[in-house]
Amino acid sequence: MYLSGAAHIGQAVAGLWPELAGGGGLSAVAGSGLLAALPDWRVLVQSPTTWGLVCGAVALVLMLPRGSAVARVLGGVVGLVALGLLAAGQPLLSDWLAQGLFWILAGVTVLSAAAAVAMRSAVYAAVWFAMSLLGTGSLFLLQGASFLGVATVVVYAGAIVVTFLFVIMLAQPEGHATYDRLTWGWYAKPVSVLAAALMVAVLTTALPGIRQIDALAALGESGAVERSAGVLHPSHMARFGAELFSRELVSVEVAGTLLLVALVGAIAIMIQGRRQAQAEESAR
Amino acid sequence: MTTAALIEILVKVILLLGGVMTAAAYFVLLERRMAAWVQDRVGPNRVGIPLTRIRIFGLGQPLADGVKFIMKEEYTPAHVDKRMYVLAPIVILVAALTVFAVIPFGSVLPVDLGIEGLSEPIRLVVAPGMDVAVFVIFGLSSIAVYGVILGGWASNNKYSFLGALRSSAQLIAYELPLGLGILGVVVAAGSLDLEAIISAQATSGWWFILAQPLGCVVFVVAAFAEAARLPFDLPECEQELIGGYHTEYSGIKLLLFLVAEFLHMITAAFLIVILFLGGWHFWGLTGAGEQVGLVQAVLRVMVLSGKVFLVILLFMLIRWSWPRFRFDQLMALAWKVMLPLGLVNLVSVAILDQLRTAWQLDAWWSNPLLIAANWGICLLAWIVVAYAQPLIADNRPQQELELYDVDPQV
Numbered sequence: 001m002y003l004s005g006a007a008h009i010g011q012a013v014a015g016l017w018p019e020l021a022g023g024g025g026l027s028a029v030a031g032s033g034l035l036a037a038l039p040d041w042r043v044l045v046q047s048p049t050t051w052g053l054v055c056g057a058v059a060l061v062l063m064l065p066r067g068s069a070v071a072r073v074l075g076g077v078v079g080l081v082a083l084g085l086l087a088a089g090q091p092l093l094s095d096w097l098a099q100g101l102f103w104i105l106a107g108v109t110v111l112s113a114a115a116a117v118a119m120r121s122a123v124y125a126a127v128w129f130a131m132s133l134l135g136t137g138s139l140f141l142l143q144g145a146s147f148l149g150v151a152t153v154v155v156y157a158g159a160i161v162v163t164f165l166f167v168i169m170l171a172q173p174e175g176h177a178t179y180d181r182l183t184w185g186w187y188a189k190p191v192s193v194l195a196a197a198l199m200v201a202v203l204t205t206a207l208p209g210i211r212q213i214d215a216l217a218a219l220g221e222s223g224a225v226e227r228s229a230g231v232l233h234p235s236h237m238a239r240f241g242a243e244l245f246s247r248e249l250v251s252v253e254v255a256g257t258l259l260l261v262a263l264v265g266a267i268a269i270m271i272q273g274r275r276q277a278q279a280e281e282s283a284r
Numbered sequence: 285m286t287t288a289a290l291i292e293i294l295v296k297v298i299l300l301l302g303g304v305m306t307a308a309a310y311f312v313l314l315e316r317r318m319a320a321w322v323q324d325r326v327g328p329n330r331v332g333i334p335l336t337r338i339r340i341f342g343l344g345q346p347l348a349d350g351v352k353f354i355m356k357e358e359y360t361p362a363h364v365d366k367r368m369y370v371l372a373p374i375v376i377l378v379a380a381l382t383v384f385a386v387i388p389f390g391s392v393l394p395v396d397l398g399i400e401g402l403s404e405p406i407r408l409v410v411a412p413g414m415d416v417a418v419f420v421i422f423g424l425s426s427i428a429v430y431g432v433i434l435g436g437w438a439s440n441n442k443y444s445f446l447g448a449l450r451s452s453a454q455l456i457a458y459e460l461p462l463g464l465g466i467l468g469v470v471v472a473a474g475s476l477d478l479e480a481i482i483s484a485q486a487t488s489g490w491w492f493i494l495a496q497p498l499g500c501v502v503f504v505v506a507a508f509a510e511a512a513r514l515p516f517d518l519p520e521c522e523q524e525l526i527g528g529y530h531t532e533y534s535g536i537k538l539l540l541f542l543v544a545e546f547l548h549m550i551t552a553a554f555l556i557v558i559l560f561l562g563g564w565h566f567w568g569l570t571g572a573g574e575q576v577g578l579v580q581a582v583l584r585v586m587v588l589s590g591k592v593f594l595v596i597l598l599f600m601l602i603r604w605s606w607p608r609f610r611f612d613q614l615m616a617l618a619w620k621v622m623l624p625l626g627l628v629n630l631v632s633v634a635i636l637d638q639l640r641t642a643w644q645l646d647a648w649w650s651n652p653l654l655i656a657a658n659w660g661i662c663l664l665a666w667i668v669v670a671y672a673q674p675l676i677a678d679n680r681p682q683q684e685l686e687l688y689d690v691d692p693q694v
Contacts, residue, residue, distance in 0.1 A: 097290070123368070123437065130430065137423075150419045158426025159456075162433070166452060169437050169445075237415045237476050 050201075052085030057197035061190055063118040072118070079114055083107070101142055109135030122168045126161055133157040147240055296410045300384050308546040309346035315600050317342075322604040350539070358535035361439075368438035373533065373540035376431025379424045380547035385410040386417040387554050388479050390585035391564050394576055405574075408585065409479065417478045418466055421555065422459075425510060429455050431544070432519060436529035447528020450611065451512065451519030457618040458509035458516075464626025465503025468496050468633045469559045482563030486572040488651065491562040495655050498629040498662035500560045502622050507552040509618070512545065514603040521608060553595040557588065561595070564588040620673050628665040632658055 055078050062075025092099060112131035119125040133156045140149030233239060244252060313328065320327025331344035360369065390408030407413075414420065429452055436448020469492050470476055473484035485491050493500045509516040520528040530541045557563060564570055564584035571580055609617065636654045639645070645654070 127368070127371075127430070127434070134427075146414065146416045147419070150416050150423050153423040154419065154426060158423055158429070162426065162429055162452065162456070165430075165433055166449075169433070170449075235415075235475075238474070 048085045049089040052082045055082035060193045065120045105138045126165045130157045130161045318600045353539040356535045363440045365438040368434045372431045372435035373537045376544040377540045379428040380544040383424045386420045418476045439532035444531045458506045461622035461626045462506035465499045468499035468629045485562045486565035493560040502626040511548040511552045515606040553592045557591040632661040
């Protein structure tokens with residue numbers, strides 16, 4: 001499985017940097033391993049995406065709470081530069097409406113995700129997180145994956161983050177608590193930010209053809225057919241349900257059972273607490 | 285997307301927003317007049333055309349109310365969290381208005397304006413063919429919870445916070461019966477698209493209130509709770525929490541909260557009509573297909589609005605004829621009564637639907653037969669639940685008080 005993943009990334013990289021593949025360096029080794037699949041350093045250095053990711057990581061470290069005000073402002077500036085660099089790596093769409101919507105939604109998503117990390121108050125962080133989830137859902141909608149988009153909003157923004165907010169408000173009514181912000185040591189923050197940046201980098205390279213307008217145009221014909229048979233089909237939801245309850249039935253059932261176990265566990269804990277309280281009551 | 289299609293959508297949005305907001309304003313007046321009627325008063329009947337002495341039954345009242353709210357001093361208490369305090373009413377109103385993007389307010393309009401790029405006939409819904417419309421409404425109603433929680437928290441006031449806590453518990457609890465009520469309809473209609481659900485009822489002629497009475501009851505009760513109307517208005521309950529989560533609000537921000545509340549009620553009425561009362565369909569009046577004349581198209585819009593109006597009248601009548609639930613009664617109703625009933629309805633609808641396809645029942649008597657079977661099952665479930673959870677009219681606390689630390693002085 002790891003090997004196939006590496007091969008996938010290798011192919012993706014070959015799609016991203018065609019000049020390299022043309023040189024014969026990559027296509028020969030694609031699939032032999034993750035390290036071998038990494039592109040040439042010159043291409044990496046020239047790509048604005050690389051620098052955008054580096055700037056983004058630096059900005060996030062600077063913007064983390066408990067830093068000084070100057071560092072946070074500096075982090076914001078570097079973050080804007082990072083956004084610009086990342087945007088420069090993206091191709092322009094032909095439709096101005098789709099392009100504008102994409103920029104707005106993508107900007108909202110990324111900025112509110114950064115704000116969720118950077119906020120001092122846990123309540124504000126949760127609200128920004130919800131905003132970023134709304135942006136993600138809207139991006140799914142823009143791509144035509146309506147079910148996925150709405151499901152993101154219902155499940156994450158509508159249920160999970162609301163529960164977070166509920167707990168935060170009950171636990172810390174004023175919204176601030178230093179003990180939530182303590183980490184194991186100085187190294188935890190940079191390491192986690194670096195890990196996040198690496199993950200974004202791998203995901204960016206794993207999306208083939210994301211920055212190749214020619215490849216997109218070539219894909220256009222088959223892609224449109226595929227999409228009209230898939231997410232843009234009129235009875236997309238019915239097909240999705242059929243797929244979910246035939247091929248993925250075991251996964252659905254396992255997920256349902258997990259939730260049931262959690263529910264039973266919660267009730268068990270509650271009953272035990274009540275028994276203890278009653279025992280204390282009778283002992284008194 | 286062409287410019288013409290964009291303009292078409294914008295026109296629909298403007299018409300819908302204008303219509304819905306005006307309707308909300310006049311429903312406030314209607315509610316006040318009905319309250320007066322129930323309580324044997326006169327109600328607001330003075331405001332007519334400004335600067336004249338013409339009264340026209342107080343029809344100018346909504347305008348005067350709006351001006352009052354806007355001109356009032358907008359007081360922000362010193363102890364609030366400013367940004368969240370401003371954000372909360374905006375969130376709740378945006379969520380309440382966005383729902384109307386997927387709610388059809390008619391069928392189709394068979395006019396050809398001769399403009400290129402315009403879909404013909406014009407579908408009377410802002411986002412037509414949305415395959416997940418029901419799901420979108422669900423998502424947005426869960427976003428509305430944010431407005432209530434944030435408003436209550438940002439106010440930094442015990443009454444507001446209590447109201448917000450009650451509200452979120454209530455909304456989360458009643459989302460389950462709401463979903464079960466919808467699911468029965470979705471199974472029967474085979475689609476999550478509201479237009480498809482209406483046309484399924486129109487073609488068969490059997491509204492889902494006839495086919496699934498139990499689902500309708502469960503959904504209507506849950507919709508009342510989601511809209512936080514009496515008898516489920518625990519989030520606000522004027523008498524004990526002085527307005528709950530919006531105690532600290534005044535001026536235009538309070539107006540946003542109140543309008544959002546009315547919009548929730550209008551949305552609930554639209555959903556009840558579309559899911560259970562046949563939408564724009566009426567026997568022998570509106571036809572059933574996609575091909576309609578102009579008269580029929582207008583008739584469909586009028587039938588739909590008329591039904592919505594009647595359902596809203598029901599909402600207002602119930603407000604003045606039913607006392608508020610206590611919190612434990614509210615939760616018991618959701619978890620012990622409505623949830624099992626909703627499950628029974630969903631399972632019986634699914635089984636009968638499968639039987640219909642398995643035995644290929646398509647004779648004239650098959651529909652009434654299956655519906656009669658469903659009514660029988662529903663009646664049985666109702667009786668079982670009624671025995672398990674008998675109606676307690678005594679509203680005093682039922683638990684033994686020794687379990688709690690009760691101050692003997694109280």
